Amino acid sequence: MxxxxxxxxxxxxxxxxxxxxxxxxxxxxxxxxxKRIWCREWLTRRESQGASTNLIRELRFEDPKEYRMMLRMTAEKFDYLLGLITPLIQRENTIMRDAIKPETMLEVTLNYLATGNNYRTLSHLFRVSKSAISIMIPIVCQAVYDCLKDFVKVCE
The missing domain is CATH 1.20.5 (Single alpha-helices involved in coiled-coils or other helix-helix interfaces)
Incomplete structure (x- = not known):
């Protein structure tokens, strides 16, 4: 006991x-x-390791057919569309961080529209935060519509 x-x-x-x-x-x-993280470390390597810098550029020059499958348009049409919408979607760099390039914004949006990938997958592929993607896709879509409204018909 x-x-x-x-x-x-x-x-x-x-x-x-x-x-x-x-x-x-x-x-x-x-x-x-x-302390809270301002930006995840892997996102900061967008310019050196993101899909815009590596994969899409390789496909553009080495395999135009796959480039077209990824963005659903040729490189020439992409450049034309980018030239049209850049003034509408261009952002300025700040002291805290560099702005996402219009080219990357358009590539993310076109890939989203072409594949239906979710924001997390796009975030990993392009090294852009999910919150930035959720903001940029509507902005880019609106810019495309504004620039091509004579050619795009939308049911109301």
Whole structure:
């Protein structure tokens, strides 16, 4: 009987110590919160490793048929459309970060329209945040419509 009380007492002491350590860690985190990440590190490598920089450029020069499958238009038509909408979608760089290039914005939008990929997949492919994609796709679609409204018919 005495041994079982000693075992129970030791278990209670160990559990109490574990709980106190957990509470102490929680309180420490509240006192010194981790700083939020402004931009994920892998997104910062857009210019060197994103699909716009690598894959699409390779397809454009090496395999025009696959380029057309990815964006549903030829490189010449892409350049023409980009020239039309660039003034409408161009953003300025800030002190905090560089703006996403109009070329990348159009490629993301065309790939979304062509494939139906979700924002997470597009984010990984083009190295652009999902929140930026959710903002840019409607802007680019509106710019395309504004520039090509004489050629596009929309049911109302």
């Amino acid at each position: 005495v041994e079982s009380r000693i075992i129970i007492r030791n278990c209670v002491i160990n559990l109490t110590n574990i709980l106190l350590e957990e509470v102490e860690e929680i309180l420490e985190e509240e006192r010194n919160p981790k």
